[in-house]
Amino acid sequence: MSTLLKIEFVTAEDHADEAGIFIATKVPHGWEETPCGPGRRFTLYLEDHPLGMELIRAMETQFPDSEVTWSERESENWAMAWKDFFNPVNCGETFTILPPWLEDGSENGTTHIVIEPKMAFGTGHHSTTSLCLATIGTMAKDGVIEPGQSFLDLGTGSGILGIGLCKLGLTGIGLDIDPQAIECARENAEANAVAQSMRCAVGSIDFLEPEAVFNIVVANILSGPLIEMARDILLHVRPGGSLILSGILADKQKEAVTEAYERLGIGAPVINIEGEWACLVWERVEGWDRA
Template sequence: MSTWKLTAYAPKPVVQAALLAQDEIDDWDFDLVVTGREVAEDRPHDWALEGYYPARPGAVQKKAMAGLFAGEAPKITVEKLPDEDWVTLSQQGTPPIRAGLFRVHTPDFPPTEDAINFAIPASQAFGTGQHRTTAGCLEMLGAMKASGMRARAIADIGTGTGLLGFAAMALWPHAKVTASDIDPVCAGVIADNAALNGIAIGSGMREMTMVIAPGMDDPLLQLRGPYDLLIANILAGPLVELAPDFAEAVSPGGSVLLAGLLAGEQEARVRRAYRRAGFRLAARIERGGWAILWFRRRRGR
């Protein structure tokens, strides 16, 4: 299937404001996937707003992108991406990343002895460690472990490549880990990545169970709870909506690790939702304008 990309360049605050505006639109066409990024590491204030669409964008899609900007919108360019998988192409030749205790690399690079290594090839699912939110979650998982936190049941919601679930398994090897994603393609991706990294797929300790489901809407996800640790690196809107479900799924004193939200207004909305759901903030880090939040569920709720 062809994929087209719409791009608009603007300063970081302008792009972040556009992402916040899209988050507030209830009838947004979610075939138009919008994301923001730095243009380059040495230009942290120059950002791009990118929209990906499965067909040639027309006036409707261009108007939707332009409407996210307050005032006059910057120029929006449109390009057809190669018929090859654009995610794969974007990740080929990417160097390894180091995030706390972890090192994530494509199979083109060998493992090292000074880190917990995961080989994640370019694939159709997100979560290779290159994005600041994924790397930040890896850092926070290491901090959780260092704090003495214990986990016997772990859920990774919106798992993508399975990387964060794999990392949690490495830190808490006796835990039962359940990974889920709304995208059916992730089942095959995770099976391949698990085999590549020597991780067993199954239902016992030291094994990962995979389900395809939106949010917590799966009987197996509910049966394998309550969870001592629930990870969700998704988007701010779904995180807010899922706060009550996560509260029901996490044991008293248990933890949720949330990412995929911009520091600022999105973070404030997520914090309010989780306070109302009975959580308290345990720790926070920020990477490239993205907030990574560790909450603990209050006992007695």
């Protein structure tokens, strides 16, 4: 039977923010973060043992004065492990992300996105996900995002952003280069009753036909790929459509990503920041040279 790797990482409080950013760039799903004496404890679970041991070695190298311990547990207990600390996540005024065992059918003024925690995919606890959903909710309230529009969710992971857009009445496609992520996204789309509105497929931006364009393109990935694929991403934004980019460190990466897209002639974005992370938004993309 396969096992999970439970990693506990304890660091001094003055290194905690740096440690959180470090983990966020290595692990795409959520983790538990709790006070531990004068410092902070990070607890996370990984299914892939080679990746887990590599992460442990990287932690020990990056934070030599910190304590890293690990243990194994049966993967069938994965859901039970999450039940200890998976709390609902409020994303702005529109969305709440929660696990199946906390869904009681009453939305209490927000739209619920039900996510089954998995070993390698987003749960909504990461700031970039909640920041994107809060941005999407605000754009819907402002009438920029409307029912009947189409969307592309590039790097869909567990499908959270695409599911949120579907629940606002949009239809579209979620792409990810990881086949397991796509399987997870499909399961979550089914669980949220939007499978008919969201097609999921393995691939990156080059999966799409050249003529495929969308009213909303959202990409919550890493700054490097966002810069490298800037022109290809823009080619799939319908003229007058919106572009939402995240997975970008606010103090180190947002200028470089912004510059890559401004060079293509779409102007400056609105920049939303949550903690260490930035979300770049162009509400009306038009007037740039697509040749």
